[in-house]
Amino acid sequence: MSRNIETVNTYLDGFRKNDHEQILSCLTDDIEWTVFGAFHLTGKDAYDQAIDGPPEFVNPPHLEVVRMVEQGDVVMAELTGRVRRAAGGEMRMSMAEVFVMRDGKIAERRAWVIELKENEHR
Numbered sequence: 001m002s003r004n005i006e007t008v009n010t011y012l013d014g015f016r017k018n019d020h021e022q023i024l025s026c027l028t029d030d031i032e033w034t035v036f037g038a039f040h041l042t043g044k045d046a047y048d049q050a051i052d053g054p055p056e057f058v059n060p061p062h063l064e065v066v067r068m069v070e071q072g073d074v075v076m077a078e079l080t081g082r083v084r085r086a087a088g089g090e091m092r093m094s095m096a097e098v099f100v101m102r103d104g105k106i107a108e109r110r111a112w113v114i115e116l117k118e119n120e121h122r
Helices: 003-017 020-024 043-050
Strands: 025-034 039-042 057-071 074-085 089-102 105-116
Touching: 003 039, 003 057, 003 074, 003 089, 003 105, 020 043, 025 043, 039 043
Parallel strands: 025 105
Antiparallel strands: 025 039, 057 074, 074 089, 089 105
C-alpha cells in the first residue's frame, strides 16, 4: 500500500471516530476542501471548524470505501456512508472523493456527496 493511500485511510478512520487531531495530522497547512454544491474552504483552522458538519447531523458518520485508486499524487475514492440526523433517522449517501497529495499529506480534497433517499442508487 502506498504512503498516499495509507494517509487517506488514516484520514477516513479519523472521520469515523470524529478524531480532529488524527484528521488534521493528514493535512497540509494550506489544505483546500471543496464539497461541490455546498462549500469551499482553505486552511487547517477552517477545516477543523467544518469537520463536525452541520448541527442537524450527529457524528461520527459511518463510512465505507467501495474502491480507491491512485495515479501519481492523486487518490480517488468511492465511498458509501450514513450519518444520524439530530431530529431522528439518518441520511444515507454515496460519495466520490479526490485527494490531491503533497509529500504524503492531503493538500486538496474535492468531494461530491449525493444523498440516497430510495435505495442504493436513488
